[in-house]
Amino acid sequence: MPRKKGFRMRRAPRSIKSKSDGNACICSEKLLLSVVAGSDVPAAPLSCDVNALIACSVVAAIKHVISPVCTWVYTDVDDICVEGSKLATYVREASQKRNHKKELCKLIEEHNVFGRKWNVEIGLPVYRDFGSFEEENVMYEKVQEYLLRDGMCLLNLHGAVSAIIHHKDYFVMVDCATRDVFGMASGIGTSVAVFNTCLNDLMVHIRNLRKSLDAQWFAISSISVKMGQEDSELQSGTVFTDKPVDIESAGHIRGSFHQGNEQFKYGGLQCMAIALVSVAKHKVYSVFSWQTKDVDRVLVLGNELYTALRDTNRISQRSNVLCVHDLPKQTIIDGDNFLFQYGEFVSGEVDVVEGELIDSGACSSLSIGLETIFAQYDTCLLTVCSSTCAIISQNGQYALVDSHARSVVGMIDENGRSVVVYFSSLKDLFNHICLLSTGLSEKEKPFEIAGIYVTVKSSQLPILSKFSI
Incomplete structure (x- = not known):
């Protein structure tokens, strides 16, 4: 077996040392x-x-x-x-x-x-x-x-x-x-x-x-x-806590893989579907209480949604990349029946903060766009340079769910995994998006933010593996 280049097993031990x-x-x-x-x-x-x-x-x-x-x-x-x-x-x-x-x-x-x-x-x-x-x-x-x-x-x-x-x-x-x-x-x-x-x-x-x-x-x-x-x-029969994540100490939760993983039939194209599933699952179980297995579950379910849309010819673009208007208004995810209402959206260039298009209202700066959307919505889809993730707001805290190959802090990493990055302010979220966009593109950095209302119509349905679209 040939030795793999660059593999150096140097790491801090994770074992909890005994007092004995x-x-x-x-x-x-x-x-x-x-x-x-x-x-x-x-x-x-x-x-x-x-x-x-x-x-x-x-x-x-x-x-x-x-x-x-x-x-x-x-x-x-x-x-x-x-x-x-x-x-x-x-x-x-x-x-x-x-x-x-x-x-x-x-x-x-x-x-x-x-x-x-x-x-x-x-x-x-x-x-x-x-x-x-x-x-x-x-x-x-x-x-x-x-x-x-x-x-x-x-x-x-x-x-x-x-x-x-x-x-x-x-x-x-x-x-x-x-x-x-x-x-x-x-x-x-x-x-x-x-x-x-x-x-x-x-x-x-x-x-x-x-x-x-x-x-x-x-x-x-x-x-x-x-x-x-x-x-x-521990409460009887309860494994997870409903307490919000301590943003200062937690910072992020990583998945075990990213959307391009070889287990997925259409790997690399499902980010918008995964983002939609993320905001849906948050309605059932807060993203601020997620663990690694919850992130993994969202990717698997989002992949199933994308596959269902693609295999039934519900994607309008030849590139097979989803747009907001391709997304379902009602679907069953993991046994829960969700209704989605796609509302206002804003768009612009990450690095552009003023100009004729912004003055006319045709475009928005990123900072104003975030403020506008979160004044009306708790959940939205953010697309930057064709990469979509979900942003969720709860009690003044923000979570960005990114299904792409990302580092621990949510930046581009070809060896990375999916990640949920937590922020204690909208300013911190804004800075993160600006830094991420720099890695995604050296030139234009277009963004679009689409607000979403999510309603759980019924949680008493049998668990299904297929999606009703």
């Missing part, structure tokens, strides 16, 4: 074992319990946050399997008791793991079939992307799910299935944590494990773990 010296990192103190195996030696089951392996992999990620993987001994591996089994049982029973399926992450957050609640975010999996060097290359790039960003990820080899953890100089594969002393598939064996000293060695181990499993496909998902609220702070 016994849980402190020991990487610099001794050479670690290549494999840490559990003590339970079961025979391999006739079929693979994917849900149980996912649960154990999530628990492994949580365990690393509590105690760095370099400190693990066989009892830690055993504890992961026990806690993972409890979590899998809870998820299965909770799902059966409810009339509708609840997201896995929300079920995980309701259950105590190692004595407390946890906030876990799992990204959408990237699936590929084995069979070519190019597909294996995708695995390599996704693994390094997620490890660089989150320090961990989930790997599914044809149903065999493992957690991969990057810690200091080690790349550790935590595998709670039945494995031999080398971490390969076996008829009898134990759960293992296999330590690799570089990314290439990890890929060699994955390749060998794939052969021992005869895996025909793989999937990779991102995962991040944070300590949740204490039990006394």
